[in-house]
Amino acid sequence: MTRRRAYALVVAACALPRLAVLAHERGGILDNMEKSDVLARVLLRSGTFGYIPGVPSANTQPLYGWFLWLVYWLAGKHWWSVGGVQLLVAIATALLVYEIGRRRLSNRAGLFAAIVATLQPYIVWHDVHGNREILDQLLGAAMFGLALAAPTLRTGVALGAVTGVAILSNSRLVLLPVVFAAYLLWRHAGWLAALAVPVLAGVALAPWLVRNEVQVGCLAVTTDARALWKANNLGTYDTLRHGGWIDDVPDIPQRRPHPRPGPWYTPYEAGVYYARHGVKIDVDECAQQNHYEHLVSQFLQHHPGAKAKLMAQATWMLWSPRVEREGGPAAGVDPIRHYVEPVWMIALYVLGLAGLFVVTMRMRVLAIVFLGYETVAAWVFAGTTRYRVTWDFVLALLAAAAVDRLLERRRLRWRRGTP
Numbered sequence: 241m242t243r244r245r246a247y248a249l250v251v252a253a254c255a256l257p258r259l260a261v262l263a264h265e266r267g268g269i270l271d272n273m274e275k276s277d278v279l280a281r282v283l284l285r286s287g288t289f290g291y292i293p294g295v296p297s298a299n300t301q302p303l304y305g306w307f308l309w310l311v312y313w314l315a316g317k318h319w320w321s322v323g324g325v326q327l328l329v330a331i332a333t334a335l336l337v338y339e340i341g342r343r344r345l346s347n348r349a350g351l352f353a354a355i356v357a358t359l360q361p362y363i364v365w366h367d368v369h370g371n372r373e374i375l376d377q378l379l380g381a382a383m384f385g386l387a388l389a390a391p392t393l394r395t396g397v398a399l400g401a402v403t404g405v406a407i408l409s410n411s412r413l414v415l416l417p418v419v420f421a422a423y424l425l426w427r428h429a430g431w432l433a434a435l436a437v438p439v440l441a442g443v444a445l446a447p448w449l450v451r452n453e454v455q456v457g458c459l460a461v462t463t464d465a466r467a468l469w470k471a472n473n474l475g476t477y478d479t480l481r482h483g484g485w486i487d488d489v490p491d492i493p494q495r496r497p498h499p500r501p502g503p504w505y506t507p508y509e510a511g512v513y514y515a516r517h518g519v520k521i522d523v524d525e526c527a528q529q530n531h532y533e534h535l536v537s538q539f540l541q542h543h544p545g546a547k548a549k550l551m552a553q554a555t556w557m558l559w560s561p562r563v564e565r566e567g568g569p570a571a572g573v574d575p576i577r578h579y580v581e582p583v584w585m586i587a588l589y590v591l592g593l594a595g596l597f598v599v600t601m602r603m604r605v606l607a608i609v610f611l612g613y614e615t616v617a618a619w620v621f622a623g624t625t626r627y628r629v630t631w632d633f634v635l636a637l638l639a640a641a642a643v644d645r646l647l648e649r650r651r652l653r654w655r656r657g658t659p
Contacts, residue, residue, distance in 0.1 A: 246338060246351045254358040255327060255480045258368050260423035262323045265368075269319035271369030275300060275508050280308035281317070282511075291511025292520055296455040298463045299507040299525055301593070302448060303409035305373030323368040329378055330367040334358040336381040337633045344388055344603060345641050353640035357633040360627060361581045362563055372409060378632035379406040380610075384634065387420060387606050391429030396436035399424075403437065404444025411461045412617040417441035423609055427602060451559040458526035466491075466506060471622040472536045475548055480557065486622055494536070504528065551619040558615060558623030561585035588635050595638030603637075610634045 241249075262269065270277075278291055279300070286293035308322070315321035334354045341350025357363075367374055379402060384622040388397040399420055407413045424434040445461065451618065453459045468478065470486040479489045504514065506528065510521040540547055557564045562585075563577040596604055610631050618627065 241351065243342070243347070246342075246347065246352070249351065250338050250354045250358070251331055253355045254331045257359065258291065258323075258327050258330060262327070262367055262368050266319045268527025269323050269369060270317065272312065274304075274372060276305035276308055276372060277370060278508070278511055279305035280312055283309045284312050291507050292514045294582070295507075295510075295520065295523075296451075297391070297507040297525065298448075298456045298458075298460055300453040300464055301408055301411045301462050303375055303405065303579075307372075307375060308370075317372050322370060324633060326374045326634045329374050330358065333378045333381050333633070336378070336385060337636065340381065340385045340388065341637055341640055343385075345599070346442065347639070347646055348647070349637075349640040350643035352643055353633070353636040356639060358637035360588075360629065360632060360636075361584055362575045363629050363632070366626070367628065368478060373626060373630045375632070376406070379409060379630045381633055383420075384606065385608065387423060391424050391427045391432045391433055393430075393436060396424060396429065396433035397440050400437040401444050404441035405460060407441065407445060408448060409546075413460060413613075416613060419481045419609060421615060423606065426605070456526060457524075458529060460526075460529065462562075463525040463529040464506075465529040465536070468621065469539075470530040470533050471540050472547065472550065474539070474543065474546060476622075477546065477553060480553060480622070485624070491583055498518075550622075554618040554621075554623035555615060556623070557625075558618040558628050560625070561589065564623070564625045568641075588639055591639030592635040593638075593641045595640070597643035599641045603641075607634050607638055610637075 261325060275291070279289060279302070280296075282291060282293055283289050283305065288296055289305065290297035291299070304553050311321055315325075322547045325553050331399075334357065337357050338350045338354035339565050341353040343350075345353075363377075367377075382402050383399060383406060386395060386402060389395050401414070402418060403420060408417070421434040424437065425431070449459050449461070454462075456463065467486065469487040470491075473489065479486070504520050505523055507525050509525050510523045514520055528642055561582040563581050596607065599607070610632060612630060613625075614631055
C-alpha cells in the first residue's frame with residue numbers, strides 16, 4: 241500500500257467515528273468542561289490567565305487553557321469549533337503514530353498501529369469532548385518518535401523542547417526530561433545530547449515559571465497541591481473504592497492556616513464565587529500549595545501502609561481493561577465502556593506483551609519507560625483510564641509489531657509451500 245493510501249485510511253478511521261460522535265452529542269460537547277475553559281474565557285475577555293479578571297493564577301497546567309483560548313479567539317466557543325479542532329489534533333496524532341510504525345517497524349505495522357490506536361472506543365468519545373488529554377496524546381507520540389530517532393544533539397534539543405511543552409500540558413511529566421536523558425545515555429548519544437533534554441525542557445518551561453514567580457508569588461508549574469493531597473490522604477482509598485474520584489474526597493474542615501476568618505477558597509472556587517456574586521476573594525494560592533504539600537508529606541511519613549494500598553489501587557485503576565470512571569455523566573456510551581472497551585484492551589494487552597519480544601531493544605526499553613512512567617505517576621497521584629489512554633498508542637505499536645511478525649512468518653511459509 242502506498243503512503244498516500246495509508247494516510248487516507250488513517251484519516252478516515254480517525255475522523256468518521258468522531259464526526260458521528262460530534263453529530264450525536266453536539267448539545268453536550270461543551271458540558272462538564274474542565275476549569276481550563278474558565279481560564280480561556282477570562283483570558284479572552286480580560287487578558288488575564290486566571291479565574292477572575294485581573295487576578296493571575298497558576299492553579300493548573302496552562303497548555304489546554306491556551307489551546308482553548310486560541311480556539312475561542314479564532315472561532316468562538318461552539319460545539320463544532322472545540323470538537324472540530326480537537327478532531328484535527330486526533331488526526332495529527334494518528335498520522336504521527338503511523339509514521340513511527342512505518343519508520344521503525346513496517347508500513348503494514350504502522351497502518352495497523354495507527355488504526356488500532358485511533359479506534360479505541362474510549363478515545364473516540366474522549367477526543368471530541370473538552371478534555372486536556374487530547375494534547376497529551378499528540379505530545380506523547382511526538383516524544384516517543386523523537387526518542388526513537390538517531391541519538392544526536394539535534395534529537396536531544398527537539399526532545400527536550402517537546403517534553404517541556406508536554407509538562408505545560410501535564411505537570412506529572414516533570415521528571416520525564418531526566419528519564420529521557422538517561423535513555424539517550426543508554427543509547428550512547430553522549431553527554432551533550434542527553435543534557436540537552438532537561439536543559440531545553442527548562443527553557444520551554446522558564447517563561448511560565450518566571451511569570452508565576454512574578455505575578456503569583458511562587459516558582460511552580462502548578463499550585464494545585466490540593467489535588468495531590470486529595471489523592472494522598474486517609475479518605476482517598478475508600479472514596480475511590482466506592483466509585484468516586486479524588487474530587488469527591490472530603491476536604492479538611494478548616495483550610496485556612498492563619499487566623500483570618502472565613503473559608504479558604506481555591507482560585508477556582510474564588511472564580512465561581514466571583515461569577516455568581518461579583519465579589520473578589522483574596523486567595524493566596526502559594527500558601528495553599530505549601531499547606532497541602534505539608535499535609536501530603538505528613539501522610540507519607542505517618543501512614544506508609546495506607547500509601548502502599550493507594551499505590552496498588554492506582555495501578556489497578558490505571559491498567560484495568562474496563563473503564564475506571566472518575567465521575568461525570570456517560571449516558572449513551574456506558575454499554576461501549578462496559579462491554580466493548582474491556583475486550584478491546586485485553587486483546588491489546590496480550591498482543592502488546594507479545595510485541596515486546598519482537599521489537600528492537602531500543603524500542604522495547606522506550607516502551608517500558610513510557611508505560612513504567614505512567615505507572616509511577618499513578619503511584620504518586622492516582623490512576624484512571626483517562627490518564628492511561630493518552631499513551632495507549634505505545635501498546636498499539638507493540639501489538640502491531642507482533643501482528644506484523646506473525647503475518648510475515650505466514651507469508652514466508654506460504655512461499656516455501658509449507659503449512
